[in-house]
Amino acid sequence: MKNEQGRKVGIKDVADRAEVAVSTVSHVLNGTAPISPEVRARVLDAASAIGYLAKRREKAAIAVLRSVLLAVPSDTLPHNEHNLYSWTLLSTLMRECERRAIHIVPLEVDRPRVSGARLVERARAAKVDGILLLNDDRRELLHEIAEARIPAVLMNGEDQEMQIDSVTPGNRFAAQYATNWLIQQGHRSIMHLTWEGRSTIRRRRDGFLDAFRANGLSLETAYIHHAAGYMPEMAEAAIDRWIERHEGMGGITAIFCAADNLALGVMKSLRRNSFAMPEDVSVIGFDGVALGELTSPPLTTVSVPLEHMGNAALHLLEQRIVNANTVLPAHRLELGCKLTIRGSAQTLTSR
Missing domain, CATH: 3.40.50.2300 (Response regulator)
Known part of the structure; x- marks a missing residue:
């Protein structure tokens, strides 16, 4: 980290910015003496603002992990x-x-x-x-x-x-948040399309059901539908089966998918079966991968901080x-x- 003059920042820069002595900065950062909360906050704010805290941590990380x-x-x-x-x-x-x-x-x-x-x-x-x-x-x-x-x-x-x-990722909390958003938009008959994956995928199903419970809604309109796997063609086949069995969407107005890959297959099936998105059915994915920006319409999704x-x-x-x-x-x-x-x-x- 360098300052505006191109010089590397150090403890003196922190002291100058916080308007305290260099020794005070050292005591705050190393915990070697009692410092008033107001001065401590000023020093930490200054160290953070000029990037000195990040620099100290980075140097420690490099030394520890080889x-x-x-x-x-x-x-x-x-x-x-x-x-x-x-x-x-x-x-x-x-x-x-x-x-x-x-x-x-x-x-x-x-x-x-x-x-x-x-x-x-x-x-x-x-x-x-x-x-x-x-x-x-x-x-x-x-x-x-x-x-x-x-x-x-x-x-x-x-x-x-x-x-x-x-x-x-906070899979369960994020799935509840996404489902809650759909409920707030007026959706009540919502499908969660998932597959028999690891526990991380099951947490997304749990969060979907949590949202119904938190909103006092019956789980009878919280539909869990399984694809054979997470690939788009498997999701497409799963929605085709649903549409054939129910001669349409069966009242479903939104589909929350456990992965963006599933959402891609869902959108393909809906288009082929003449359902418009989002006019007939809203679709949400989970992952936030780049392809979601390129779909038609662009995919609403839970973005994971990968x-x-x-x-x-x-x-x-x-x-x-x-x-x-x-x-x-x-x-x-x-x-x-x-x-x-x-x-x-x-x-x-x-x-």
């Missing part, structure tokens, strides 16, 4: 239009590791299916500082990693026994390494999502 084993399922690696969620998460993580000079040792966990013991063995052989595990939240795998007491963080997955640290998930996982890993001699409980970090409203959903009463 190498990680990145364990990923093989289907997350290809870059294609239906894998943008995992690919975006991984690419932002890789860029952050490159920026920090953190060495990555890759390992595919499903070719062949890797046990927790094998994963730990590979991590120790590579002499890494810790493990980052993406998506794979098999109970036995997580148990073996936890038993080895090696620093590890699960990304985009749930450790239901809370044995290791994890970071994931660009922050990798950095959050690295921070959890750093904290675990720093406190290696302390028995700490596992942390589950859920990142807030936002609803990105576009043209595929509208107020029911405006029809």
Whole structure:
């Protein structure tokens, strides 16, 4: 971080901006002496404003974390239009590791299916500082990693026994928020299109039902409909089946999809069956991948902060390494999502 003159900022710059002595800044940042709340707030505001706090943390992170084993399922690696969620998460993580000079040792966990013991063995052989595990939240795998007491963080997955640290989107809360928005727009007969996925996908279903309960609505009009999987063609087939069985939408005015991929298939089926969006049926996705901006109409979706998930996982890993001699409980970090409203959903009463 540099100031306007191109010089690197330091503790003296913080002192000048806060109008205090350099020693006061040192005491505030290191907690070495009691400082009044007003002065402490002024120093921290100044340090934050000129980027000094971020600089201190970054330097500490680089010193703590030198190498990680990145364990990923093989289907997350290809870059294609239906894998943008995992690919975006991984690419932002890789860029952050490159920026920090953190060495990555890759390992595919499903070719062949890797046990927790094998994963730990590979991590120790590579002499890494810790493990980052993406998506794979098999109970036995997580148990073996936890038993080895090696620093590890699960990304985009749930450790239901809370044995290791994890970071994931706030799936349940975000799904409730999106469904609540539809209810506020006047929708009452809403479908949640999902598939038999991992627990993270089930949380989205839970949030969908939570919204009905919170609004005092009957669950009889909260329809759970399953596709065979998360690919668009599977969603298309699922909606085709629904339309054929009900000779139309059966009163459904909105479809909340558990993934953007499903929403793409839903929109294709609705168009082919002569349903207009959003005039006849509103559609909402979940993920916030770039393709949603290019659909017709543009897809309303729950946007997941994928660009922050990798950095959050690295921070959890750093904290675990720093406190290696302390028995700490596992942390589950859920990142807030936002609803990105576009043209595929509208107020029911405006029809």
